[in-house]
Amino acid sequence: MTHPETSKTPGKVLVVGGGMGGIRTALDLAESGRDVVLIDRSASIGGLMTQLDRTFPTNNCDLCTLSPHLSEAGRALHIDLRTLTEVTAVSGGAGSFQVTLTTAPRHIDLDRCTACGDCLRAHPECVTFTPGLDHRAPTCMRYPRSIPQAYSIDLARCSDLEDLVACCPLGAIRPQEDPVVVQETFGAVVLSPGADVYDPTPIATLGYSLFPDVVTSLEYERILSASGPTGGKLQRPSDGSAPKKVAWLQCVGSRARRSEHGHSYCSSACCMFAIKEAIVTKERFGAQIETTIFNMDIRTSGKGYEAYYQRAKDESGIRFVRCRTQNLTASADGALALRYLPEDQDAFLTENFDMVVLSTGFVVGPRLRELADIFGVDTNDHGFARTDSFHPVSTSRDGVFVAGLFEGPKDIPETMVQGSAAACMATGLVPAAAPRPSDEDLPPERDVTGEPLRVGVFVCECGENIGGVLDVQSLVDHAGRLTDVVLSENVGYGCSAESMEHIRATIAREGLNRVLIGGCSPRTHLARFQDLLRRAGINRYLVDIANLRDQDAWVHRTSPELATAKGRDLLSMGVAAARQARPLADHTLPMSQQVLVVGGGVAGMSAALALAERGLRVHLVEREARLGGEALKLRRTLEGEDVRAGVKVLVEATEAQDLIQVHTSAIIVDHSGLPGKLKTGMQVGPQLFYRQIEHGATVLATGAMANRPSLYLLGQHEAVSTQHDMESLLEEEPTQVLGWSKVVMIQCVGSRTPENPDCSRICCQSAVKNALRILRINPQARIWVLYRDLRTLGMQENAYAQARQQGVMFVRYDPGSPPQVEADGEALRVVFHDPILGDDIGLRADRVLLSTGMVPDEEAAEELARIFRLPRTQEGYLLEDHRKLRPVDLPTMGYYVAGTAASPKSIKESIAQAQAAASRVQTLLARGAINLGAAVARVDSSRCAACLVCVRACPYDVPFINADGASQIDPALCHGCGVCAAECPAKAISLQQFDDEQILAKLEGLFERRTA
Amino acid sequence: MIDLEQAEVIPDMWREVFESEDIRFCFNCGSCISVCPASNADPPLLIRRLARMVLLGLEDELLDEDTPWSCVSCSKCEEVCPMGVRPFELGLAIRRWQVRNDETRIPPSLVELYKEGYTQPVSRALETRAAVGLGELPTIDKDPELLKAYQKMLMATDVVSNNDYMFKG
Amino acid sequence: MAAPTPELEPVIVAFCCHYCAYTAADQAGAQRLEYPSNVKIVRVPCSGKVDALHMLRAFERGADGVLVAGCLEGDCHFSTGNLRARKKVAQVQRLLEEIGVGPERLELLLVSAGMGSNFARAAREITQKIRALGPSPISEAIAARAMNRA
Amino acid sequence: MSKYGLFLGCNTPALRPDVEHGIRYSMEKLGVDLVDLPGYVCCPAFGTFPSSDEYAQLAVNAWNLSLAEEQGVNLAVQCGSCYSSLRMGSHIMEEAPKREKVNEILAKGGKHYQGKARPHHMLDILYNEVGVDRIQGKLQRRLDGLRAIVQFPCHTLYPSDVVGFEPDKGPPHVLTDLLEALGASVEHYSLEHQCCGGAGGFHKADSGAAHGFLKSKLDAIAAETEADLIVVSCITCLMWMDNQQKTLSEGNGHSYSLPVFDLNQLLALCLGAPPEHVAAISTVPRERITDRFK
Ligand SMILES: Cc1cc2nc3c(=O)[nH]c(=O)nc-3n(C[C@H](O)[C@H](O)[C@H](O)COP(=O)(O)OP(=O)(O)OC[C@H]3O[C@@H](n4cnc5c(N)ncnc54)[C@H](O)[C@@H]3O)c2cc1C
Ligand SMILES: Cc1cc2nc3c(=O)[nH]c(=O)nc-3n(C[C@H](O)[C@H](O)[C@H](O)COP(=O)(O)OP(=O)(O)OC[C@H]3O[C@@H](n4cnc5c(N)ncnc54)[C@H](O)[C@@H]3O)c2cc1C
Ligand code: SF4
Ligand code: SF4
Ligand code: SF4
Ligand code: SF4
Ligand code: SF4
């Protein structure tokens, strides 16, 4: 071991865990100017998501959504990424934690390794990050594009060390490496270490260790995944055949009281991922594959998830069976037979399936418990970090925050929200860092515009990778003969530190002004070479890469001559395009540092406070006369917290904050301006005085409304009320409750219906909460809860069990035959069907409580969306930019959403999203100016015919016809897709970095020889 | 239809039947019945349905149920029940409750057990035993004092003392 | 037809969107999946950026086949660029029909970034198809002209 | 090796004493001391006191357990139901207040149960105490060439946290391992882990269904294996699977005639016992197997 070294750089944040949560946190912190050390104990970052196929609710490929994030994380100057690293000791406190970090040896020098894979081919036994074939082996649970792009060596499994070291052409393998232990000081810590996935082996009846075709969901994801063990083919592990019938068994390891069956809470994400897996199975491998999901309740409570579920059922033809069967036998023909009795039927069925997927949930394993101990943070009985409703990402230890699965079971969107929220909280303890030295040290940029073209070509051999297939010398010679090429050479490993320096020096010495690298993929390496050009003193956009490795040598290994011929073509194309390259400037706009927060509920106040506490000036606009929103009507959370007290603290803090200007009784009436400098007008007070605010960012926290549909005699009979009404009654008139001998609660009243399709998410737990409160006052009361699916997510499931333990009866009803409620004098006559008894039950209830949930405030939301030009979902909630990866950002840059304005959620979730929104605002404003990159569309107004084609074509509604009668594209808004350029009939638009000249030049380059 | 205002309904019947709160944790998941051999019988033994009857306190219906008696005591339901309801033991408890409320439910074998100690003629199977080269066993009838003590003990149990007419004579 | 010399091998231009198709092509490499070297890839930000002009210019300069490749439906990084690409490919196919090049020489491919094998398969298939069709009339004319000159 | 009180229950000594003989024979050869339990009574079976009075059940359980305790031994049990009844009873009586209450009743019969004596199933003793190696060292003959299927006794498996003795989580294998140690090969089939359906009131409530249940097993064995015999380790399984083959064959067209053995019988045979002592009683003829031990 090396001696512990102490580096004192205060003002850093430590992020533990590089999954979705950790990456989001680190990115937000870095973007708001904080220095971050992001550690992960595994060899690459990405966490669970890297092992998944496609992820709900968008069902898109994880690789295309994840990789940009990973490279962002790898690139960001403020992020110090350390893999194979764990925390081994912690002392100190908020503002100054002394943390000991131990990095296990990778045995590969990251600066040298080019991820060529030679070591893996020579010694597969000891090189990890192998897409192996055993779908149960942890080593294969890797994805082929990892960050960092390097392998790691497991010395313990190596037989021939000497040979291993020798096989690496770059000498990157370092068997003698020791663990590195350092002590560093951090102002704040964010824990995002995820959770483990439940191992179903102990539940012997499920046959996991007996039958190869019984797999966990994670294994099934691997089988579906294009980068998985089967190469993306759906195959049964036993015999490689394609399954025709697949069954999912839900809640494996979850929702159990006996530890033999796992843990008591609901894992929250597995209903959705099972549905997703079934959909993907049908979509990708054939609609005729029968998919059945065995469940107790389907818990699809997220935004749009209910529709996802209904579509799965009605359109994809996925079958849902209510039975938690554990009768699994192998049938003679190698299939797996399941025997079950659907809840609403009276005949048992035995049915054969080719594969059975166990929907296993999340657990906190011993290593995570250890981590919690090291940090001394409180955990709940199940090992998850303890937080509370009003501090959703704060642990019991000051300065230590938490995000993602480690806080409780959740999916990616919720993880991303918490990741941003935790970043926000951490910024309160760590001021923005001074600009990185590398930002300043750059030489001035040489103006190359007038210069004659001087193209330099550098061809990599990349060891055997390119050199082993292509005739590199002939390529170098070929390139040297191309027009304007003044230098062409072989650089061995182009991206190694030595070669990079050589290329930089050569550019300067030879006065090159265009550069082409013949190497690997621009996707992975262009940024490095762009930085290199900038360091060499010329504009970063003057370089391109001809993809000789991934798209030539690697795919044509068996026909080297043809491959070399193609290599020549690629270089010709590259040089032709390079000759057309122009220096480009990144586009920036200055930005106002004020923030507008619309809506003064818990979300709006929390966002405003978080921003103000970090030094930003906030205008908080509330249409009502007082702050507080819906939460004012609540008394207790399920966990027993006093909501009124919590809201009071928020209101007082908001009103006391100098940097927050509260505008109550204010109505927003107009909105205009450019990104970064927006103007919003409102009318305030009874006199409707007009006021205008200038702001750089906007947070919408306008909430949703308590629903109140006229169903089940609501509003017509005294004894029928909503759960919402119950809140104050239970606190203020407990004696009323003493008189009730029977109470019936009806769930999903006005939610999960065609008019209001979303699940309201809060009303199942509210019913459980109120049932327990009623019993506390009147233990004699008999309570029935009539439900469709009981949706007590995460730890709420424990309260559901507690309610049953205390005698609350839960009976499922079918929406097709809902309960009947009739007046019976002062009381009510209720009749419902009990599927378990197969009979109707009738009773006289003293009270019927309706779980009416919430609905978007249709009028207000529509008006607001119109003023701010923001899209809404079909249901009427604000629509975020990306449901999964950017759940707080609205599609237009600079607008964010928080709380129930986005979708139904609890107070805790509303506040988390508010803090997340504050974090996103900080990342935006920290830049002082908006950098829009260089890939933007430009209109040559002299050619524009004002035909409106681009106006209609742009996916983001950017172009408009300006006062001069020509199309105008605001670079601040353009996303750079180039669609408008492609569509414009007058060819008046060009997309910089990809303009037509460059693309056409490639074609000319390719066909030069033939047409010449 | 079961009218909870009309039917014989005892709200706290579960306590009388099973004593333990375990039963109240049942969430009708169906694990137990999926593995139950006796769920193949007609009528099927459906433990979760019995649990529901107990919890609702449907006294009359439960007294009439024969299905608890078709259990093979394999206990697989106990193994698979995620909630620790102990369905097999619940079935036994229902039988006991029926026995307590309805003497015709008393298993006739109890009398044999009281008188001889065994459900089979263990002490009389001399020939069968001799045929395979085994002698007599020290069965309880060999020691009349002990048998008497055993019977005295049984007499101290509720089922025997409450129905002593069946056992005496 | 005479045995094809390398010079007479068909040339196929593949316009690949950066986020999915180009990544899939890289994936094919990472997995060492082989396909004919006739396919030459041009990287574009989005399949929706591929202009009729680009496709036609490729044919005009001698391409025997053109592939426009983008993300799966619903996955487009720019929301709907790939749908635009689909429309434009259909338009250009009609045009190719009219000018006698034949619509079957132009194809649209939608793949996700992880589908290296789909990309490789598509590359094999289009090459096979174009081989069967023979050189495009334009590239034939170009070749003939070059022969005459020689 | 330790000493056990042999708890025989009712069925074995009365109806299938050859199994008893087998146990006595093998245990002696393997150096396990077995003592009788004078005055033992029915475990009690689940259909008796456990179905009518919990304390009566526990008192009878405790009666039997106290007999062993008096001799300072644990119980060795072959019958699955006996084992389960005793095991579950002793488990319940681990709670001191319950045990005290039981002892009040037990005192009327002059007995006391301290909670020390524990029931062990024969498979448990053979596998976890004697061990496969020791058994193999003592074999005089082997079952080489025979193909068997096994019937796991449910009562020894479930609920695993109370009665289980399998060395690891996951599918049970104690019985198969022991059988393989004797040289037989064990074949697997789809319904392997399903109950035989023979105990309790199932066949009384619906004999058709109970027979159907067994029939599906036997059919699966016939279709999926080439088994020469069935091996069980519970007297109920033995009698049910053996006797009912005849019933099933009657008027069925198909005749079922797969010999059924208790593992202890095969073990005794391999350790040198004569079939007339340890494998004499059966419905399905089993000379096919026993002849090789003549
Ligand atoms: C089968 C399956 C399918 C799923 N499908 C979906 C889906 O379709 N859509 C969706 O939204 N969600 C899905 N999820 C849920 C989703 O994976 C999680 O919500 C998400 O990955 C959580 O991210 P995280 O950052 O909290 O944890 P993780 O992704 O688990 O990342 C945690 C990281 O921390 C590292 N780490 C752990 N301990 C330490 C330590 N002590 N020191 C340093 N580093 C440490 C780990 O190596 C890991 O890289 C699915 C989950 C599963 C199991
Ligand atoms: C019936 C019901 C029961 C619930 N039970 C629970 C529970 O038990 N536990 C729990 O944790 N959560 C519960 N919740 C959820 C909880 O109330 C919300 O999560 C939380 O109050 C949302 O806060 P918010 O700030 O996002 O929205 P809101 O509280 O709705 O606040 C939005 C604010 O914006 C204002 N506004 C709207 N439009 C405009 C505009 N155009 N201009 C200016 N101002 C505007 C509104 O007046 C309002 O004050 C329940 C919700 C309901 C409806
Ligand atoms: S550069 Fe060396 S260490 Fe890196 S992958 Fe290649 S052989 Fe392995
Ligand atoms: S109910 Fe909860 S634990 Fe069960 S599968 Fe659904 S999300 Fe997972
Ligand atoms: S009652 Fe509310 S939370 Fe429960 S399922 Fe219905 S809408 Fe969802
Ligand atoms: S490049 Fe794309 S985003 Fe930009 S204006 Fe054109 S169509 Fe719109
Ligand atoms: S498509 Fe071209 S010509 Fe038409 S309005 Fe847009 S820029 Fe002008």
Ligand code: SF4
């Ligand atoms: S113990 Fe009885 S109720 Fe339970 S599974 Fe076995 S037969 Fe069915």
Ligand code: SF4
């Ligand atoms: S397995 Fe347990 S919880 Fe499930 S239905 Fe049966 S008794 Fe109820």
Ligand code: SF4
């Ligand atoms: S998203 Fe659009 S840009 Fe992406 S890969 Fe696809 S077509 Fe292309």
